[in-house]
Amino acid sequence: MNARFRDELLNGEIFNSLREAQVLIEQWRIHYxxxxxxxxxxYRPPAPESIVPIDQ
Structure with a gap:
């Protein structure tokens, strides 16, 4: 995963702030x-998102 992370995100981005880096990295991680x-x-996603309803 580290090589893909570098190839797909880090090599193509210039971060202007630490916060911007945190947000973009988290978005990439969730997508990955x-x-x-x-x-x-x-060619299936590793963990498709699921929503569990919370009874109130």
Whole structure:
């Protein structure tokens, strides 16, 4: 994952602040772990997002 992180995000971005870096890295992490298809999994996402309703 570190090589993909570097290739897909860090090599293509110039961060103007620490906060900007934190936000963009978190967005990339969520995309990588929930949406992006992985070849080792038959081009399915590793952990599709699920919403669990909370009864009030």
């Amino acid at each position: 772990n929930t949406i992006r298809p992985h070849s080792a999994l038959g």
